[in-house]
Amino acid sequence: MNVTGHTRRPASIRDVATAAGVSYQTVSRVINGHPSVRPSTRERVLAAIDELGFRRNATALALASGRSRAVTVLTANTTHYGYASILQGIEEAARAASYAVGIGVLESADDAAVAAEVQRAADAGGGLIVIAYDPAGVRALGAVPAGLPVVGVVETPASPPAGESPWVWADDREAAYQATRHLLALGHETVHYVAIPSSTRRTSARTSGWRQALKEAGAPEPRPVQGSWGPAGGHAAGLKLARDPSVTAILCGNDDLALGVLRALHEAGRPVPGEVSVAGFDDAPHSAFLTPSLTTVRLDFTGLGRAAFGLLHRALEESAPVAPHPVSVPELVVRESSGPPPAGH
Amino acid sequence: MNVTGHTRRPASIRDVATAAGVSYQTVSRVINGHPSVRPSTRERVLAAIDELGFRRNATALALASGRSRAVTVLTANTTHYGYASILQGIEEAARAASYAVGIGVLESADDAAVAAEVQRAADAGGGLIVIAYDPAGVRALGAVPAGLPVVGVVETPASPPAGESPWVWADDREAAYQATRHLLALGHETVHYVAIPSSTRRTSARTSGWRQALKEAGAPEPRPVQGSWGPAGGHAAGLKLARDPSVTAILCGNDDLALGVLRALHEAGRPVPGEVSVAGFDDAPHSAFLTPSLTTVRLDFTGLGRAAFGLLHRALEESAPVAPHPVSVPELVVRESSGPPPAGH
DNA sequence: GCGCCTTGTGTGACCGGTCACATTCATGCG
DNA sequence: CGCATGAATGTGACCGGTCACACAAGGCGC
Structure with a gap:
């Protein structure tokens, strides 16, 4: 463990490599679980990683590999209960898959504002989840450039879409x-x-x-x-x-x-x-x-959020599980505010 | 404008450079508003940028420059009104400063879980805002490694901290x-x-x-x-x-x-x-x-969120405004649920 | 005993930007 | 007129990873 008090530059794979007496590529292989590394070598590298407190730099990873393990959620008003719960569900599933979650708020349904927000989200890299329950969201979903992986959380469609669609919904x-x-x-x-x-x-x-x-x-x-x-x-x-x-x-x-x-x-x-x-x-x-x-x-909002992430995850990585997050069906909860009509009606 | 239908690799500064007949460095200068670029050259570069639909790659920027223009908000439960409003305020201010906002949810106050979440946030790069109204948040604030810029949204401290502190609070x-x-x-x-x-x-x-x-x-x-x-x-x-x-x-x-x-x-x-x-x-x-x-x-939660971002912004960039976001004082709102005690009390 | 495949490891280029420095050319001044 | 100065631009290295490929050593078949 690094015990020196002052902050130093975090260790890179090359630092680890010299510490373990191997090349940086071997360190990379160990990190990524590549099979052809001699057990004794792997051992030494792991020890060096531990000693230097090495953590793989997410930015460099994203730049070099192209994949960024990140999702941006585009939504209006995080204050509303349903939206906040969906967000919570997304975050939960993303955390489990060790994805980073970004958020962008659609403050106005104005076309230019929506487009700008979508651009910002696209710049962030990774996938996109758009909560499209309202005009701003629907517009945002429409403004997503082709090729960018996106999942929409939408209202129940009028007719079930044929084949696989990039949408999730509660009924x-x-x-x-x-x-x-x-x-x-x-x-x-x-x-x-x-x-x-x-x-x-x-x-x-x-x-x-x-x-x-x-x-x-x-x-x-x-x-x-x-x-x-x-x-x-x-x-x-x-x-x-x-x-x-x-x-x-x-x-x-x-x-x-x-x-x-x-x-x-x-x-x-x-x-x-x-x-x-x-x-x-x-x-x-x-x-x-x-x-x-x-x-x-x-309504199962968090389930909806988890499902949205699951779908996106699958779109981003071949290896992700196919349909891991079921959304429960809506359930009527009868309480005091409903009863028979007054006599005479 | 790029009108070809199929998705292609986004344009890089080198693409822009060849299109404008200059070197990539000149393009970089134009993007960053460096003064010593001949107006006619700047013109050509801007035209090329526009034509190729160039957008600066945020990941590469972060890797090369070290600064990432991103904030991660660590919070328990985004569903709660106060928390959601603070988040909304942060996002609003961040958007205005064109920062990306990430979120991490502290699902448990367990030390190991909190530490893991803080690590994830640190990996994301950029600054950190911790909503520390609850045990999980307070623990997270404590677990932030030295050197990582962080602002805590905290309860009113017992005594006003001397000098500049990395905290904001409503009274x-x-x-x-x-x-x-x-x-x-x-x-x-x-x-x-x-x-x-x-x-x-x-x-x-x-x-x-x-x-x-x-x-x-x-x-x-x-x-x-x-x-x-x-x-x-x-x-x-x-x-x-x-x-x-x-x-x-x-x-x-x-x-x-x-x-x-x-x-x-x-x-x-x-x-x-x-x-x-x-x-x-x-x-x-x-x-x-x-x-x-x-x-x-x-309570002025969104103001609090904006103030938190403002403080962090300032910590991340020398050039950011010093104290742009005032938090309004709490305001008593008297409605029907309070009145005089019943007679005999 | 030679070639060939497999295993383990290293080298160089690259992702898309920035930074430090070199270079060219026009200008100002002694 | 020569030289220092500064504006305008270019070159190479670097950030921290990944990827494609090269290469050495060992096992196996013939």
């Missing part, structure tokens, strides 16, 4: 379908929907799952209310819906929106679940502790 | 002090405290601010209740406190804990703020929308 559509059916089964005539900003112009997967459940039940399909991501958007949407006495069940695009809706209903004097039932989406950690506690659909 | 102590005074001013006899896990064995800054306010008011000092980070911990602590009828005011180490406490009080049939007042810490986005909405202290 949002199924989740929305389940939540809507739950509310309908309680006896509600229909279910209103407060949407998260759609990632594309087209209808989001969550919206289409909701719609499908309504259609199957022969329930009327009210116009979805457009919310933002945060509770404030839910609050605004909730105030609007609270004014309509026919509204008895509301599905929200995520738990934060649901929180705002709950608050708005409270302010409007409409008891939950007595008069109105509310269901969220994501099962954020606080949702179980709200009053009333929130009925919601749990 | 937690002052914040806790303010919140406690607010509750005392409402007429409560004393204020109970549900603590977040302390970063060290010693008393945390938040605890000491609370204690100081009690002492100044001559209020009795109840034993702090140890919570965890999440709402579940707050819930457990809240159930305990709810059983004690003398408890009329509770300060919580963060908003998630407060949420759990609110829920526990609700389950125990103790109205808030009618019988018990609750205050949180952090002003998470959902706190304003709870019922009752939560009185809390807002």
Whole structure:
């Protein structure tokens, strides 16, 4: 071990080589587990490595070999629970594979800004994971130059892509379908929907799952209310819906929106679940502790993150395991915020 | 512009050089804005750069120059609001300075695990920012090898460090002090405290601010209740406190804990703020929308993150601005969850 | 006993930049 | 007019690894 106090330049393979009395190439072979090295030689090299505290320089490795064992995650807003959990899952899997994780935040959905961010990520080397649940993310996914390995974390696609695709997703559509059916089964005539900003112009997967459940039940399909991501958007949407006495069940695009809706209903004097039932989406950690506690659909975000990394890992290295990270199916969690409609409905 | 479809090796400075009819060194000079390049030459080089779509290879730059324009953030749990916001602030400032941001998650506070994570971060090159609000973070900060530039985001230190220190902090102590005074001013006899896990064995800054306010008011000092980070911990602590009828005011180490406490009080049939007042810490986005909405202290987490980056930037580059990122002082936000104690107290 | 293949090891070039120094040419000044 | 000076540019080495290839020694078949 290096015991001298002052910082010195870290040992390189040539330092190790002279210390062990071999050439730098032999050291390289030992590091990389090349078979044809005499055991006694390997021994000496390993001893020298240990003594000098040698660590392979990641930068030099990346430059010389071309592979960089790094992933950059492009995402809007790391503050949001779902995004943060996906990131957590990616990091976890990356750590296990000893990959470095970089992050880039898409602050604006503006084309130029997105392109700049993608460029930065590309400069970092290695692979790319884009969280494409929102317009900025979708645009970023589209702006990735061909040839750069990339995996997108996307909404449930309308039709399952043929063959291998560089995407992972949780089954949002199924989740929305389940939540809507739950509310309908309680006896509600229909279910209103407060949407998260759609990632594309087209209808989001969550919206289409909701719609499908309504259609199957022969329930009327009210116009979805457009919310933002945060509770404030839910609050605004909730105030609007609270004014309509026919509204008895509301599905929200995520738990934060649901929180705002709950608050708005409270302010409007409409008891939950007595008069109105509310269901969220994501099962954020606080949702179980709200009053009333929130009925919601749990999504396996960290699993999604792990799967995204797994797919990218496979794209970057032939030798990586093929499908190591299953994503669990969405699970409806029934709590206090949903119940039968009031009598007379 | 490169219009050929298939991916080719990105252009290097030598490619640019031949295209412009100069040497690679001249290209390097142009890139780095060296003054002694004839304007006409610079012109030609810039044209070649543009035509070939040249971008400077970050890896090669890092290897050759030693500086890497990268920061790695070491943190526990990116899911927690405060941590995520700090990360967001760091990323924002880093982006502005065109630094790459890497993250490493401290999943366990185990010494070996922490050391491994610090090593990984060191291997990534560049500077390090450690979020040291919890035991894992504090241990990581301690394990950083000398000579590696590092900034810690820490709790308010007991005494202001002399001279320049590699730490940034929000004034937690002052914040806790303010919140406690607010509750005392409402007429409560004393204020109970549900603590977040302390970063060290010693008393945390938040605890000491609370204690100081009690002492100044001559209020009795109840034993702090140890919570965890999440709402579940707050819930457990809240159930305990709810059983004690003398408890009329509770300060919580963060908003998630407060949420759990609110829920526990609700389950125990103790109205808030009618019988018990609750205050949180952090002003998470959902706190304003709870019922009752939560009185809390807002901390400038993103500002903290920006300041941390600013300090590190300065440590890495002589030329960086000295103190560009002020951290705003904590601000008490009074909402529905705090009020006067019930009559008879 | 010779050639041939395999095993173990070393040498030189290279990845894409930067840095230190050399070189050329025009200019200013004594 | 000669020489020092500085602007503009080029050359070679280097950062710390990897890769392709050369080469010596030993075992084996014929």
